[in-house]
Amino acid sequence: MALSSTAVSPFCKFLSPLLFLLCFLSPAQSDDLRTLLALKSSLHNPNTNVFDTWTAATSICGFTGVTCAAADNTSVAELELSSSNLNGPLPLDSICQLDSLEKLSLGHNSFTGTVPKDLSNCTKLRYLDLGNNFFTGEFPDFSALSQLQHLYLNQSGFSGQFPWNSLANTTSLVALSLGDNAFDPTPFPPEIVRLTNLRWLYLTNTSIVGRIPDEIGGLTQLINLEFSDNYLTGEIPASIGNLRNLWQLEMYNNNLTGKIPAGLGNLTLLENFDASRNHLEGDLSATRYLTNLVTLQLFQNELSxxxxxxxxxFTKLVNLSLYENQLSGHLPENLGSVSGFDFIDVSENYLTGPIPPNMCKKGVMRGLLMLQNNFTGGIPASYANCTTLLRFRVSKNSLSGEIPAGIWGLPNVNIIDIEDNQFEGRLTADIGKAKSLGQLLVSNNRLSGELPEEISQATSLVAISLSDNQFSGEIPEGVGGLKLLSSLQMQNNNLSGSIPRSISLCNSLSDLNIARNSLSGEIPSSLGSLPTLNALNISDNQLSGRIPGTLSSLKLSLLDLSNNSLTGGIPLSLSVDAYDGSFDGNPELCSETVNGFKRCRRESGMSKDVRTLLTCVAVGSLILLVSFGSYLHLKNREKEDGDRSLKEENWDVKSFHVLTFSEDDILDSIKPENLVGKGGSGNVYKVSLANGRDVAVKHIWTAGPDEGKHQRSSTPMLGKRGGGGGRGRSKELEAEVQTLSSIRHLNVVKLYCSITSEDSSLLVYEYMCNGSLWDRLHTSEKVELDWETRYEIAVGSARGLEYLHHGCERPVLHRDVKSSNILLDEFFKPRIADFGLAKVVQSGLGKDSTRVIAGTHGYIAPEYAYTYKVDEKSDVYSFGVVLMELVSGKRPMEPEFGDNKDIVDWIGSKLKTKESVFSIVDPKIPDVCKDDAIKLLRIAILCTAKLPNSRPTMRSVVQMLEEAKPCKLLGIFISKDDGSPKTIEVLEKKP
Known part of the structure; x- marks a missing residue:
């Protein structure tokens, strides 16, 4: 190997001039130096200075990440470039030219492409880490790496068949980490159990099927053993008790059965044990000897x-998750008092007795979840001082007594859930201290007294459920200060007074239920200004006056004004079949179109009120005439200024497809006469292009109402979900552009370009002339959809979601799947639209945690309220609701479902007999197609399973839908049989 330039000078300066010249002319760079410099030029490393020291003038031993061999300073022994923000293809062939290389660590970068099939030049490697990258293809045979001791390929992107047989030549392995790769399914590899030197084995999510071999007990050096998220079956082998050095054992989310083996008690060094989400049965007796446990997770099994x-x-136990089992009896009274619990969840068991009082004795507890058991007694006063608590959930028990006042004011808690118990007392003013509280769930208790005005100071509240208690007095006026509030449930109490007009300031409110109280006065017309209101129930009160016409501007899936003392006419825009029954029990209402109500008549005489009104009109007419001209002048001036301001903006155009229009074509068309809709995130305009095609343009103001310098533009501003503000609009705009700009799929709406300025943004989409699926199914202008069209809409929408979840580089979570976000083209082909709430799953993260419930009432998966966790299965649930809409013709929320019931609950109650199941199907669907509709209903029920883990993936949903392809109805003919009509339906057989 040639001497480096740093070694040449001191060696040559003592030689004769001729020899010195010969030395100077010899190669100045070592082979390893040339290899490293070539590597530097081939790797991409934006925003990092890792290669700043890699120069020809520097000794390779001074290169960042390089360790030289001990014998000399010219050869590389270790190359450590993990977490260096490197990307692009990996030139592993070149790296293997480093003859002395023993350690290669390149994990946690963004390398792509395939790895060379021949690794025979890397035979000296003892340590290889390529994990947490984005490689593709199969990992090659590595039998030649016989000296390998550490192999880390976890979450590296490799797929296909892993070369398990290569492990036969790598018997010196100490650490083997292959998890989280899409390998082909394989039985538990026998080569694994022959690696008797293993101390670290990570095989989570590697598609291993079948039983765990008894021979696993021979790996007695193991410290860590993980094979979760696979397809393992059978019992946990008794030989597991031989692994006495185990520190961590994880086998969650498989199909393991049987009991926890008694030998597990031998693992006295075990600190972390997770066998949740299996089918284990029997008791927990084997775990009583695991005195060093820090975390124990056995939830979602069949343990008793x-x-x-x-x-x-136990002095170390801080995390105990045993929920969804069949456990009974009391919890140990001193549970957590020695160790200081961080988290406990024993929900959905049959546990009894009191809540252990000292689990927060060390003052570090973050989660206390004990819902759906048979606990009795009260809430121990000690938890009122547990200021670290984030989640406090004890609903669905038999608890009683008063809630310690300090519980209401815990400063960090984001959910208080005490529903379905027998608690008494008041909701105290301490609630104003709960600055982080997102959900307050206290329904179905015996709480009483007036609601404290301080509730308005808990400004993080997203959901309030106070129903079925004995609260009295007026609704606090300050409730309008809760800008994030999405759901307000106060039905079945003794509330009086009027509906606070300040509720109209809750711009995020989607569900308002204050039915069955003693409220009086008029319905505030300002309710019609709530931009996201989806369900309004103010029935069974003493409300009077007229129904505000402003309610017509709302797009409600549920409206119930029944059993009040309302008078006057039912607004024509509300006189639709969708709101049938919504006005019953108001005998003084009248309507020209709604059956069951008296006709509205004009009075023959002129009442005093009418005369007064006419006088006012006459007096005001002169003022109107004078001002009208001024108004028109100002309006035209305003419009001109607005149009001019749009054209004068500095616009930045980003195109994502080949464009057949210019920026000016779009800007010239943003005017009121082209307005076709107002969505949750902007005004939508239809723009007809010169080539005869149409596009849809969403106009969003990125500055807030008080921030935009063109507030007087002719284009109205529209508030955002979550309360409007420029920051919210910018985030939604960024989410939609980021998501749609790189997506190319037939069933996802096409974003042609974005046109943005400092204060305003335009998103240009393909135009969908048949509107949304919601319009076609539920509005008064609905177009009949035959069963074949409904089926094709279901399959197309599913394919769009499948692409988002499985076809993108990283999964995209839509988070607001609903029928109004499924648009239909001229042939009724569906497109998934409205990505303002979308999230891209980040590398290494399977879920997104958020404190704001994203989505729409009726479509939101139940785990949102339980865990705030969002993943692909939440979209699957929402899609299942859409399938139910297609099959039944019902909206997600209907009065006939009952209080706090949705379409999922309603369908679940209909699954008792064949007749009741068929009654679910929309009567407009021909009888001959109802069997096919039931097939889709079965898929919908799978999609809406309570547990996310029980729902199929969208890939599976598409496959099931394709297998449920219906017969094609060719025609319906009417013939006569003995004088009576008879229907003959002709079907085309499936291919």
Whole structure:
């Protein structure tokens, strides 16, 4: 190997001039130096200075990330470039030219492409880390790496068949980490159990099927053993008890059965044990000896018996998750008092007795979840001082007494859930201290007294559920200060007074239910200004006066004004079949179109009120005439200024497809006469292009109402979900552009370009002439959809979601899947639209946690309220609701479903007999197609399973839908049979 330039000078300066010249002319760079410099030029490293020291003038031993061999300073022994923001293809062939290389660490970068099939030049490698990258294809045979001791390929993007047989030549392996790769399914590889030197084995999510072999007990050096998220079956082998050095054992989310083996008690060094989401049965007796446990997670199994009393003495146990089992008996009284719990979840069992009082004794507890058991007694006063609590959930028990006042004011808690108990007392003014509280769920108790005005100071509230209690007094006027409030449930109380007009300031409110109280006065017309209101129930009160016409501007899936003392005419725009029954029990209402109500008549005489009104009109006419001209002048001036301001903006155009229009073509068309809709995030305009095609343009103001310098533009501003503000609009705009700009799919709406300025943004989409699926199914102008069209809409929409979840580089979560976000083209082909709430799953993260409930009432998956966790299965749930709409013709929320019931609950109640199941199907669907409709209904029920893990992936949904392809109805003919009509339906057989 040639001497480096730094070694040449001191060696040559003592030689004769001729020899010195010969030395100077010899190669100045070592082979390893040339290799490293070539590597530097081939790797991409934006925003990092990792290669600043990699120069020809520097010794390679001074290169960042390089460690030289101990024998000399000219050869590389270790190359450590993990987490260096490197991307692009990996030139592994070149790297293997480093003859002395023993360690290659390139994990946590963004490398792409395939890895060379021949690794025979890397035979000295002892340590290889390519994990957490974005490679493609199969990982090659690595039998030649016989000296390998550490192999890390976890979450690297490799797929196909992993070369398990290569492990036969790498018996020196100490650490093997292959998890989170899409390998082909394979039985538990026998080569694994022959690696007797292993100390670290990570095989989570590697598609391993079948039983865990008994021979696993021979790997006695193991410290960490993980094979979760696979397809393992059978029992946990008893030999697992031989692994006495285990520190961590994880096998969650498989199909394991049987009991926890008694030998598990031998693992006295075990700190973390997770076998949740399996089918384990029996008791927990084997775990009572695991005195060093820090975390124990066995949730969602079929375990029974008592929680071992020994748990109360465990000095390290801080995380205990046993929910959704069949456990019974009392929890140990001293549970958590020694260790200081961080988190406990024992929900959905049959546990009894009191809540252990000292689980927050160390003052570090973050989660207390004990819902749906049979606990009795009160809430221990000690938890009122547990200021670290984030989640407090004890609903659906038999608890009683008063809630300690300090609970209401815990400063960090984001959910208080005490529903369905027997609590008494008041909701105290301490609630004003709960600055982080997102959900206040106290329904179905015996709470009483007036609601404190301080509730308005809990400004993070998203959901309030106070229903079915004995609250009295007026609704606090300050409720309008809750700008994030999405759901307000106050039905079945003794509330009086009027509906606060300040509620109209809750710009995020989507569900308002204050039915069955003693409210009086008029319905505030300002309710019609709530931009996201989806369900309004103010029935069974003492409300009077007229129905405000402003309610017509709302797009409600549920409206119930029944059983009040309302008078006057039912607004024509509300006189539709969708609101049938919404006005019953108001005998003084009249209508020209709604059956069951008296006709509205004009009075023959002129009442005093009418005369007064006419006088006012006459007096005001002169003022109107004078001002009208001024108004028109100002309006035209305003319009001209607005149009001019749009054209004068500095616009930045970003195109994502080949454009057949110019920026001016779009800007010239943003005017009121082209307005076709107002969505949750902007005004939408139809723009007809010179080539005869149409596009849709969404206009969004990125500055807030008080920030935009062109507030007087002719284009109205529209508030955002979450309360409007420029920051919210900017985030939604960024989400939509980021999501749609790179997507190319037939069933996802096409974004042609974005046109943005400092204060305003225009998104140009393909125009969908048949509107949304919601319009076609539920509005008064609906077009009949035959069953074949409904089926094709279901399949197309599913394919669009499948692409978002599985076809993008990283999964895209839509988070607001609903029928109004499925648009239909001229042939009724569907497109998924409105990506303002979308999230791209980040590398290494399977879920997104958010405190704001994203989505629309009736479509939101139940786990939002339970865990705030968002993943692909939440979209699957929402799509299942859409399928139910297609099959039944019903909206997600209907009065006939009952209070707090949605279409999922309603359909679940209809699954008892064949007749009741068929009654679900929309009567407009021909009888001959109802069997096919039931097939889709079955898929919908799978999609809306309570547990996210039980729902199929969208890929599976598409496959099931394709297998449920209906017969094609060719025609319906009417013939006569003995004088009576007879229907003959002709079908085309499936291919």
């Amino acid at each position: 018996g008592f929680v071992p009393p020994e748990f109360g003495g």
